Amino acid sequence: MAGITTHVLDNETGEPGGGMRIDFSVFENGAYKKVRTLHTNSDGRTDGMILKPDETKVGKYELLFHVGEYYRKKGVDLPDPPFVDEVPIRFAVFDNKQHYHVPMLCTPWTCTTYRGS
Amino acid sequence: MTDTKFDRRDFLVGGAAAGMAVGALAAASEGSSFIGTAHGAMGKGRLTLHAIDTYYGQTKAGLKIDLSRMEDGEYKLLKSVETVERGRTKEPLIPEGELVAGRYELLMHLEEYFNANNAGMPTPPFLADVHIRFGVYNADQKFHVPILFSPWSYSYYRGS
Numbered sequence: 001m002a003g004i005t006t007h008v009l010d011n012e013t014g015e016p017g018g019g020m021r022i023d024f025s026v027f028e029n030g031a032y033k034k035v036r037t038l039h040t041n042s043d044g045r046t047d048g049m050i051l052k053p054d055e056t057k058v059g060k061y062e063l064l065f066h067v068g069e070y071y072r073k074k075g076v077d078l079p080d081p082p083f084v085d086e087v088p089i090r091f092a093v094f095d096n097k098q099h100y101h102v103p104m105l106c107t108p109w110t111c112t113t114y115r116g117s
Numbered sequence: 118m119t120d121t122k123f124d125r126r127d128f129l130v131g132g133a134a135a136g137m138a139v140g141a142l143a144a145a146s147e148g149s150s151f152i153g154t155a156h157g158a159m160g161k162g163r164l165t166l167h168a169i170d171t172y173y174g175q176t177k178a179g180l181k182i183d184l185s186r187m188e189d190g191e192y193k194l195l196k197s198v199e200t201v202e203r204g205r206t207k208e209p210l211i212p213e214g215e216l217v218a219g220r221y222e223l224l225m226h227l228e229e230y231f232n233a234n235n236a237g238m239p240t241p242p243f244l245a246d247v248h249i250r251f252g253v254y255n256a257d258q259k260f261h262v263p264i265l266f267s268p269w270s271y272s273y274y275r276g277s
Contacts, residue, residue, distance in 0.1 A: 060241060079151035081220050081252030083275050088248050092241035105272075114270030115243055 002053035004093070004100045006063060007116070008044040012076070012107040016044025020070040020104075024050055027060035032090075056096045063089045067106045078108055089113050153254045154218045160256025164211035166223060167276065168204040172236065172267035176204030180230045184210050187220035216256045223249040223262065231268050238268050249273050 008017030020040045025032040038046045050063070068085035071078055084106060093100055101116035154160050164184075170176040180200040185192035198206045211217075228245035231238050244266075251273070253260050261276040 058241075060245075077150055079149055079252065079254035080153055081218075081254055083251050083254075085220070085250065085252055087250065090246065090248065091243050092239075092245065094239040094241055094243070110272065110274030112270070112272035 001099045002097055003049045003056050004051040004061065004102065005049050006040075006046065007101070007103040008040045008065070009103065009105045010044070010070075010107070011105050011110070012071075016040070016042065017070060017104070017106065018042040018044055019073065020044075021066040022046070022050075023062075023064040023066075025062040025064070027062070032060075032062045053096070056093055056100075058093055058096055060090065060092045063091075063102060063104075065089065065104050065106070065111075067104075067108075067111060070106075071108050076108060083109050084111055087111050091115075151254055154256040156219075157217060158256060159214060160216050160218070160258075161214060162216040162253075162256050162258045162260060163209045163213040164216055164221070164253070165209045165259070165261045166206065167261070167263040168200050168225065169263060169265045170204065170267070171265050171270075172231070173234070176200055176202070177230075177234055178202045179233065180204070181226040182206075183222075183224040183226075185222045185224065186217070187222075192220075192222045216253065216260070218253050218256045220250065220252050223264070225249060225264065225266065225271075227266060227268070227271075236268055243269055244271065247271055251275070 006022065008020045010017040018040055022038045023034050024036050024038060025034045038050065041047055065087040067087050068078060068082040089102060091102055099117065102113060103116045105112040168176055168180055178201050181197065183197045184195045186195055198210065201207055225247040227247050228242050249262065249264055251262060262273055263276040264271060264273045
């Protein structure tokens with residue numbers, strides 16, 4: 001399977017990060033252009049792939065995770081500005097026959113991403 | 118790093134107690150127990166980083182990092198630095214007494230770093246310029262930001 005997917009894991013509670021807003025952008029003509037906004041489901045994933053295999057081209061992409069907003073909605077006490085708020089993850093697809101799984105592991109004080117599978 | 122005078126936990130406990138004693142402090146943000154500092158005011162804190170290369174197991178000198186702070190809705194460059202061996206900077210990013218509350222960004226030039234060290238990355242590399250964004254809400258506290266990175270992953274957190 002190719003294409004782009006994500007998975008939000010809330011490492012503060014150990015549960016999937018459901019209901020997080022994610023803006024997906026594609027790098028075109030020298031700038032990241034937002035193409036859609038998604039929300040994670042109760043499993044911390046998006047209902048469909050972020051980008052299906054036949055839509056995925058070699059190029060640069062951004063996932064903007066609204067981590068601060070997610071914790072505010074859950075009633076977590078955050079400072080202003082929060083230490084972790086909007087987290088942009090920029091990554092490249094260098095071979096569109098491969099799958100790019102880009103997870104977000106977060107707490108209000110840390111976040112991690114990597115190329116998953 | 119061993120100075121515990123402004124230890125975050127002590128500070129938060131003290132801050133919460135003070136908040137309960139005097140009600141809503143002017144500097145406390147609405148609905149939060151965290152105590153902030155006034156916009157634009159320099160506090161006693163400082164900003165440091167530690168870039169930790171988990172690919173080679175030790176950070177090589179010469180990783181370029183740009184520090185920016187948000188002003189009027191945009192990140193404006195404050196300074197560009199390079200790591201020395203083991204991934205720290207020669208001087209604190211912002212020295213004691215010059216920290217200002219706000220939103221900060223560290224732009225890590227990973228593509229250049231791994232290319233310079235012949236890591237054999239694909240083209241374009243999975244990670245190229247990595248944006249680490251974080252908020253400094255209290256300019257009297259020390260903010261230490263460790264960043265663990267490889268060509269395939271990165272992680273950052275509030276250190277001490």
